Each structure stands twice: as C-alpha cells, then as structure tokens.
Amino acid sequence: MAALTHVPVTLSPDQSPTKTAMRDIIAAFFPKEWPFVDPETLTLSYSTTFANPHCKVERAVPITGTAIEPLKLLIKFHNDSMADMEVFKHLVPTKQEEALISLEFGRSGLGAKVYGFFKTEDGTLGRIDEFIDGRGLKPEDVEDSGIQADIARGLARFHTLDFDLDGKEVTGRGFSEALVQGLRRYQGMKKLEEFGRHAGVDIDRLIDYDFATAVEEVVEKLESLNAKKAWCIHDVQYGNIIVRNHPQPGKSKTVLVDFEFAMRNFRAFDIGGHFMQKIFDWYGQDSKIVNCREYLEEERRYFCDEYAREWNIRTGDSDTGDEVFVEAEYGVLLAVAFDVHNMLCAMEEEGGDDPLSLLGLNELYGAFVKQFNKLDGARRSLSGASR
Structure with a gap:
C-alpha cells in the first residue's frame, strides 16, 4: 500500500x-x-x-x-x-x-x-x-500511427499489471452487474425526460431505451468469446492522455493519467472506449461533439495489432490483433453505456439540463444503437449461415 x-x-x-x-x-x-x-x-x-x-x-x-x-x-x-x-x-x-x-x-x-x-x-x-510537460490528446493526434501505437502499448501495459487491492472484485463481472443495475434505475424516469424538455432537447428515446438488456447481451457475447479481463482505467477521455511536448527518442510520446475509476473489467472496455471518445469532448464550451471523422477500421485494427503485441510480450499469451479487434467492437458498447449511465446519474443528482451535454447524450445513444445493430446483424448473419 x-x-x-x-x-x-x-x-x-x-x-x-x-x-x-x-x-x-x-x-x-x-x-x-x-x-x-x-x-x-x-x-x-x-x-x-x-x-x-x-x-x-x-x-x-x-x-x-x-x-x-x-x-x-x-x-x-x-x-x-x-x-x-x-x-x-x-x-x-x-x-x-x-x-x-x-x-x-x-x-x-x-x-x-x-x-x-x-x-x-x-x-x-x-x-x-x-509534472508532465505536455498537452491533452487531440482527435487529430490519433490519426498518427506512432501515437496510436504508443497509446495501444500504454493500455496493454496498464492492463497487464497486477494490482493487489484487498476486497476488490477480481472477476470483472461486478462491473457489468453494477452497470446493468444503474441503467435499469434510469430507464423510463420521467424526471430525466422533464430535464430534457426544459433544455429544449428531446431525450425521451434515450430514457426509454433498454440499455440494461443490451449490455447483458454484450457481456454474454464477450464471455462466449473468452474475452480477456484486466484492471481497466474506465476514463479514457482524451484529456486523460497526455502528449509530451518534448518526448525522448525511443520513448513513448503519450502518458496515461487519472485512475480513480480503475476496476476489473473486459480489457475491451478501455480499447473500445478510446475509439469512441475520439468524437466527444465533455469539457468543450461550444459543443460536446467534436467535428472530426471517426476512428477508421484500418486504424482500429492497427491499434489492436499493436495492443496484442504488447499484451503478449507482458503475458506470454499469443493473442492476435483480430481477436482484440472483435473484443473491442463489443467494448465500444460497454464504454458508451457507462458514459450514458454516468451522465444520467449526474443529471438526476444535480438537475442537469445543459443543452450541449444533452445533445452529446443523444449522440451517445445514436452511437450505441448503431453499433449494437451492426454487431447484432453480423451475429444473426453468422448464425443463419451456420444452420
């Protein structure tokens, strides 16, 4: 200690x-x-x-x-x-x-x-x-393959550390059970819908959506994939990734900070969360949604290749980048659902009705539904082809 x-x-x-x-x-x-x-x-x-x-x-x-x-x-x-x-x-x-x-x-x-x-x-x-001489990561930074690789290696290094925290959940199941419990609490809550109406942003579809059941399906799929678990950061928004102003030759250009949300979970959460967070800036004064392109699939696959390489060096496993990529596709959904839960929690506690935040919340909802439907469609196609 x-x-x-x-x-x-x-x-x-x-x-x-x-x-x-x-x-x-x-x-x-x-x-x-x-x-x-x-x-x-x-x-x-x-x-x-x-x-x-x-x-x-x-x-x-x-x-x-x-x-x-x-x-x-x-x-x-x-x-x-x-x-x-x-x-x-x-x-x-x-x-x-x-x-x-x-x-x-x-x-x-x-x-x-x-x-x-x-x-x-x-x-x-x-x-x-x-004190790290640097600045917060920007969306355009992760379009640089060198920075992508540094972040991937940083996450893999964090995930492969063994933190001996007495009494903490060690299976990773506790996170999903807690998330489902929290999401069920907010589903259909009229108080939150009223906040949206007061701010002039319709969030009714989001409040009525059954995130909890969808998360249970995601967790079931990750379990069926034997997806790896680790101590995860759970707060990989870009302000928590520092880009050094003067990196030493051969050293990582990026530094990961802030671990107050660290919990056991599927490693896919942090990886998928990193991909998803590219288009969000929760501290933005003019918009919470960044005007940039999403992480390209080829970039995500490259990231997962670098992650798998570092993970294998640290653990002796033989994971492939393709395996990590599939896990991360489901990890995106866990990360989005976590952000949705946290924002709804803050809204209820603080009476939040900031239109910019609510627009960002709706963007999260759209991202979740789009990703869930894509993966669910792929699963059904594979299931039908196997019969």
Missing part, C-alpha cells in the same frame, strides 16, 4: 491552496531544496475543472543553475468523485489504492511518477505527481 505521510499544513475550507501551504507540502517529500524556497517566488496554477482539483507548482531555477529536486510538480487533492455513483462504490479503488495504482504504472515510464501521498491537518488527502 502507498505510504501516507501526514503534513503539518491546514488548508482553507474550500481547499484553495496558498503558496506557503504548497511549499510546505512539497518540502515534506523534497527536504533538500524545497524547504528553503521563498513561497512568494512560486508560480501556482489551481484548477477544479476535473474530478480531482489540482495545483501546478513551479519554483525558479536555483542561482547555481543546477537543481537536485524537481522544479515543477503537480499536486492533486482527492475528492470522493464516485459519491453520486453508489452502484460502483464497492468496485473503485480508495484514494490510497489509487495512489498505489499510479505509483506502479508510473514506474513503467508510461504514466506520471508518484512522489508522495499525503494527508493534511484538516484531513485533506492528496498526491504529489511528476
């Missing part, structure tokens, strides 16, 4: 950090230079945009010009980001377990290094991570 360090710092009630507090937290892990930094010389950038508020902290280059401790770090303050998603609470890692996952993956060079896990006097939990 990741060691928890108590730091003699008290944060304000809203956790808004001060320069002195940030200096003192960092100094608890870097005792040679950071304790002597004048807090007023620090540069802070604080954001609450994502699930976990975070603060970028940078100090000046020492007068000697040679630093023995990092100049720039990322501090994450942990919130209970699953508080409104009760059905998954027994599956997701605790914050200390998330720190362990991040620590282990960071050692691979494909994730950010973790320097420390702390608790302040007021009870705030947080983590000090390596």
Whole structure:
C-alpha cells in the first residue's frame, strides 16, 4: 500500500491552496531544496475543472543553475468523485489504492511518477505527481500511427499489471452487474425526460431505451468469446492522455493519467472506449461533439495489432490483433453505456439540463444503437449461415 505521510499544513475550507501551504507540502517529500524556497517566488496554477482539483507548482531555477529536486510538480487533492455513483462504490479503488495504482504504472515510464501521498491537518488527502510537460490528446493526434501505437502499448501495459487491492472484485463481472443495475434505475424516469424538455432537447428515446438488456447481451457475447479481463482505467477521455511536448527518442510520446475509476473489467472496455471518445469532448464550451471523422477500421485494427503485441510480450499469451479487434467492437458498447449511465446519474443528482451535454447524450445513444445493430446483424448473419 502507498505510504501516507501526514503534513503539518491546514488548508482553507474550500481547499484553495496558498503558496506557503504548497511549499510546505512539497518540502515534506523534497527536504533538500524545497524547504528553503521563498513561497512568494512560486508560480501556482489551481484548477477544479476535473474530478480531482489540482495545483501546478513551479519554483525558479536555483542561482547555481543546477537543481537536485524537481522544479515543477503537480499536486492533486482527492475528492470522493464516485459519491453520486453508489452502484460502483464497492468496485473503485480508495484514494490510497489509487495512489498505489499510479505509483506502479508510473514506474513503467508510461504514466506520471508518484512522489508522495499525503494527508493534511484538516484531513485533506492528496498526491504529489511528476509534472508532465505536455498537452491533452487531440482527435487529430490519433490519426498518427506512432501515437496510436504508443497509446495501444500504454493500455496493454496498464492492463497487464497486477494490482493487489484487498476486497476488490477480481472477476470483472461486478462491473457489468453494477452497470446493468444503474441503467435499469434510469430507464423510463420521467424526471430525466422533464430535464430534457426544459433544455429544449428531446431525450425521451434515450430514457426509454433498454440499455440494461443490451449490455447483458454484450457481456454474454464477450464471455462466449473468452474475452480477456484486466484492471481497466474506465476514463479514457482524451484529456486523460497526455502528449509530451518534448518526448525522448525511443520513448513513448503519450502518458496515461487519472485512475480513480480503475476496476476489473473486459480489457475491451478501455480499447473500445478510446475509439469512441475520439468524437466527444465533455469539457468543450461550444459543443460536446467534436467535428472530426471517426476512428477508421484500418486504424482500429492497427491499434489492436499493436495492443496484442504488447499484451503478449507482458503475458506470454499469443493473442492476435483480430481477436482484440472483435473484443473491442463489443467494448465500444460497454464504454458508451457507462458514459450514458454516468451522465444520467449526474443529471438526476444535480438537475442537469445543459443543452450541449444533452445533445452529446443523444449522440451517445445514436452511437450505441448503431453499433449494437451492426454487431447484432453480423451475429444473426453468422448464425443463419451456420444452420
């Protein structure tokens, strides 16, 4: 388990950090230079945009010009980001377990290094991570075969790590059962339909659609394929894939971050989710739907070939890219259904009626129905041909 360090710092009630507090937290892990930094010389950038508020902290280059401790770090303050998603609470890692996952993956060079896990006097939990000099992945990035391959290898490396998380579901079945339970709760909910009407976006078809039964069929198909299971990230939206500004020769250009939703599941979930997320930007100010082309089949197959190669290196298996591709086609449906559930959950809890989000929700519905019908039609054709 990741060691928890108590730091003699008290944060304000809203956790808004001060320069002195940030200096003192960092100094608890870097005792040679950071304790002597004048807090007023620090540069802070604080954001609450994502699930976990975070603060970028940078100090000046020492007068000697040679630093023995990092100049720039990322501090994450942990919130209970699953508080409104009760059905998954027994599956997701605790914050200390998330720190362990991040620590282990960071050692691979494909994730950010973790320097420390702390608790302040007021009870705030947080983590000090390596600051990655880069930017969020953009849809056009994944049209580059080199970046496609880096992401594929990163996912395979994550999936083949063995995280010993006491008491967590280890079969992968728990995720699908929880998802089905959650989706059934929202099907036909008039309260959600009213939110849509108030926003001027008709989501009635989505609310009435039987996602739960469809997901059960998808899971049954994946089981029949003997689809592989692993610890999956479950949050592969493009903001959680960092493209390095100055990658070292021969090293991965991409870094995977944020593992608060890590659970056991079919590996196909993350792969299919990565393909699906290309056309969505949930933090977009003008639209949640990206004006770009979808992942081409030839790109998806190439991605799956690279993934299978890395998976086999790590496990000794002999999976083919074609096998991974078929799994990922069903994984798309699990990933879309998960996003639909999470958005409906947030709508009910927060009274969400943002038209842009609801339009994005309808786009998810359309993507699910289109993919489900395509795969169901292929299954029926094969079944008929075999008789």
